[in-house]
Amino acid sequence: xxxxxxxxxxxxxxxxxxxxxxxxxxxxxxxxxxxxxxxxxxxxxxxxxxxxxxxxxxxxxxxxxxxxxxxxxxxxxxxxxxxxxxxxxxxxxxxxxxxxxxxxxxxxxxxxxxxxxxxxxxxxxxxxxxxxxxxxxxxxxxxxxxxxxxxxxxxxxxxxxxxxxxxxxxxxxxxxxxxxxxxxxxxxxxxxxxxxxxxxxxxxxxxxxxxxxxxxxxxxxx
Amino acid sequence: xxxxxxxxxxxxxxxxxxxxxxxxxxxxxxxxxxxxxxxxxxxxxxxxxxxxxxxxxxxxxxxxxxxxxxxxxxxxxxxxxxxxxxxxxxxxxxxxxxxxxxxxxxxxxxxxxxxxxxxxxxxxxxxxxxxxxxxxxxxxxxxxxxxxxxxxxxxxxxxxxxxxxxxxxxxxxxxxxxxxxxxxxxxxxxxxxxxxxxxxx
Amino acid sequence: xxxxxxxxxxxxxxxxxxxxxxxxxxxxxxxxxxxxxxxxxxxxxxxxxxxxxxxxxxxxxxxxxxxxxxxxxxxxxxxxxxxxxxxxxxxxxxxxxxxxxxxxxxxxxxxxxxxxxxxxxxxxxxxxxxxxxxxxxxxxxxxxxxxxxxxxxxxxxxxxxxxxxxxxxxxxxxxxxxxxxxxxxxxxxxxxxxxxxxxxxxxxxxxxxxxxxxxxxxxxxxxxxxxxxxxxxxxxxxxxxx
Numbered sequence: 001x002x003x004x005x006x007x008x009x010x011x012x013x014x015x016x017x018x019x020x021x022x023x024x025x026x027x028x029x030x031x032x033x034x035x036x037x038x039x040x041x042x043x044x045x046x047x048x049x050x051x052x053x054x055x056x057x058x059x060x061x062x063x064x065x066x067x068x069x070x071x072x073x074x075x076x077x078x079x080x081x082x083x084x085x086x087x088x089x090x091x092x093x094x095x096x097x098x099x100x101x102x103x104x105x106x107x108x109x110x111x112x113x114x115x116x117x118x119x120x121x122x123x124x125x126x127x128x129x130x131x132x133x134x135x136x137x138x139x140x141x142x143x144x145x146x147x148x149x150x151x152x153x154x155x156x157x158x159x160x161x162x163x164x165x166x167x168x169x170x171x172x173x174x175x176x177x178x179x180x181x182x183x184x185x186x187x188x189x190x191x192x193x194x195x196x197x198x199x200x201x202x203x204x205x206x207x208x209x210x211x212x213x214x215x216x217x218x219x220x221x222x
Numbered sequence: 223x224x225x226x227x228x229x230x231x232x233x234x235x236x237x238x239x240x241x242x243x244x245x246x247x248x249x250x251x252x253x254x255x256x257x258x259x260x261x262x263x264x265x266x267x268x269x270x271x272x273x274x275x276x277x278x279x280x281x282x283x284x285x286x287x288x289x290x291x292x293x294x295x296x297x298x299x300x301x302x303x304x305x306x307x308x309x310x311x312x313x314x315x316x317x318x319x320x321x322x323x324x325x326x327x328x329x330x331x332x333x334x335x336x337x338x339x340x341x342x343x344x345x346x347x348x349x350x351x352x353x354x355x356x357x358x359x360x361x362x363x364x365x366x367x368x369x370x371x372x373x374x375x376x377x378x379x380x381x382x383x384x385x386x387x388x389x390x391x392x393x394x395x396x397x398x399x400x401x402x403x404x405x406x407x408x409x410x411x412x413x414x415x416x417x418x419x420x421x422x423x
Numbered sequence: 424x425x426x427x428x429x430x431x432x433x434x435x436x437x438x439x440x441x442x443x444x445x446x447x448x449x450x451x452x453x454x455x456x457x458x459x460x461x462x463x464x465x466x467x468x469x470x471x472x473x474x475x476x477x478x479x480x481x482x483x484x485x486x487x488x489x490x491x492x493x494x495x496x497x498x499x500x501x502x503x504x505x506x507x508x509x510x511x512x513x514x515x516x517x518x519x520x521x522x523x524x525x526x527x528x529x530x531x532x533x534x535x536x537x538x539x540x541x542x543x544x545x546x547x548x549x550x551x552x553x554x555x556x557x558x559x560x561x562x563x564x565x566x567x568x569x570x571x572x573x574x575x576x577x578x579x580x581x582x583x584x585x586x587x588x589x590x591x592x593x594x595x596x597x598x599x600x601x602x603x604x605x606x607x608x609x610x611x612x613x614x615x616x617x618x619x620x621x622x623x624x625x626x627x628x629x630x631x632x633x634x635x636x637x638x639x640x641x642x643x644x645x646x647x648x649x650x651x652x653x654x655x656x657x658x659x660x661x662x663x664x665x
Binding site: 349 | 570657658660661662664
């Protein structure tokens with residue numbers, strides 16, 4: 001257990017120190033949300049209607065683009081070799097790294113959503129639904145992204161390829177996340193139906209992601 | 223404890239790196255692995271620690287802890303130092319010591335042994351190549367594992383540090399440990415066995 | 424002591440240590456005066472008491488832009504003369520300028536709600552100030568990403584110079600585009616269009632915030648110089664350690 005706690009503490013420390021990527025994801029999120037109305041035009045009624053979709057897309061991209069260094073950095077400095085020789089199961093280690101990644105990139109997005117939602121003229125109900133769906137959905141995105149991050153380890157230019165590998169896998173999370181947020185605002189489907197499916201996808205990805213990522217890492221190392 | 227390999231082979235990317243390697247190392251013995259560049263010295267060490275798949279033959283550890291796999295009883299010191307530049311020297315060592323299953327209390331002692339205790343609070347980014355290598359070596363001392371797999375351990379060390387490493391290796395052997403080291407230079411261990419790669423056996 | 428002497432970091436430290444307490448005390452006095460004047464200023468006949476947000480909003484906007492202006496000059500100092508104090512000034516000014524821009528955005532948003540019925544509209548003035556805020560955050564992120572201060576300084580300087588293009592866009596956005604935001608009423612050709620009973624408290628408030636900006640900037644520059652000295656000493660100690 002202490003090996004996993006040590007890994008969590010170390011990844012959190014690295015993320016918040018100089019050169020770490022914490023909060024750059026939030027900045028990316030903010031920039032994307034700023035650019036969208038400039039492209040669509042400043043119609044507040046339109047922005048209010050598609051606001052949840054914009055925020056979900058921006059959160060999805062911010063979450064995934066932050067992932068490409070997750071294993072690659074450990075691979076480049078030789079840490080990954082030692083991580084594989086540890087006594088803790090690799091699947092759990094990968095899951096813990098995913099948790100640290102979510103705490104430093106996913107959770108800040110959720111916290112930043114209410115103020116950023118004001119730019120899109122969202123009301124309190126829509127804001128609440130968005131925060132709830134993102135809180136449940138972003139861990140799913142991170143844990144699916146683990147698979148791509150692991151596959152991208154030995155490729156020198158992971159960034160764009162990672163997005164191509166992972167984005168199709170995130171489709172269900174996006175669909176049900178936006179559907180739940182919209183259902184809360186407009187109906188006619190009750191919020192609970194898509195939200196429950198979203199929860200199920202996230203739980204499934206928390207189980208599948210680490211196993212697939214650990215398997216990918218083992219393959220890549222050989 | 224005895225690590226023995228018979229007719230060991232390694233293939234990577236469709237190419238045979240080496241084949242037909244046999245050796246046996248007993249507790250308290252060292253094996254230096256020699257050979258020209260590309261002969262597979264690093265691959266052999268990575269194969270033993272489980273980072274490269276065994277391509278043929280047999281590798282076995284006799285008399286080790288039956289609960290643990292070979293790689294969990296081995297320390298691997300590769301070319302890279304596995305340090306995070308933004309973490310302090312002490313944080314780096316304590317992390318590996320806890321992760322690899324040692325007691326974090328040993329970390330301070332290990333830092334003193336390699337002469338880095340004064341820099342414990344400094345970011346690892348400030349260290350020179352030799353200091354980084356010594357910090358990696360401190361990992362071997364902070365966590366007790368019987369098998370040391372060292373890949374060019376002396377490459378960035380000055381003469382004093384090389385002699386110091388020699389002393390640490392002799393102490394490890396005296397305590398019943400095993401050392402396999404890939405190297406071009408002398409390690410300062412008397413009576414070490416030698417394995418030559420890339421030549422007819 | 425000539426102004427040029429302050430370009431030496433040691434002299435600057437001595438100067439900053441002497442002046443910060445006095446300047447801080449002066450800031451407090453002017454703030455007390457500004458608050459009392461702003462409290463007693465008349466309400467707007469249309470906007471009521473909400474007009475008092477202006478005493479925060481307008482200085483926030485000015486200082487947000489002033490901060491980037493200072494960083495632009497410092498960026499020239501970094502790129503042309505490679506002056507270390509310019510690096511320090513640029514790094515120290517970024518979070519302070521970002522904070523004032525943030526104040527401007529938040530107060531503007533709170534003011535917009537009763538006036539326009541919404542916290543935010545995507546018009547040219549508001550968008551260009553938001554872009555300034557994003558540029559500030561980008562520069563701060565850049566400083567935090569590169570460990571070596573002089574390399575970070577040159578990268579940040581280039582970004583700062585390019586970002587300076589946003590300043591005239593902010594200033595003239597109300598003239599160039601048809602926006603909801605009111606046009607310039609203080610800094611304009613000809614006489615200000617604000618009644619003196621509101622203008623004078625506004626100017627005093629702006630002076631108070633400018634003094635606050637100066638105190639914060641001097642203190643942040645002092646801290647940054649000390650931080651760099653600690654870094655240099657530690658690098659030296661690490662290289663001379665066994």
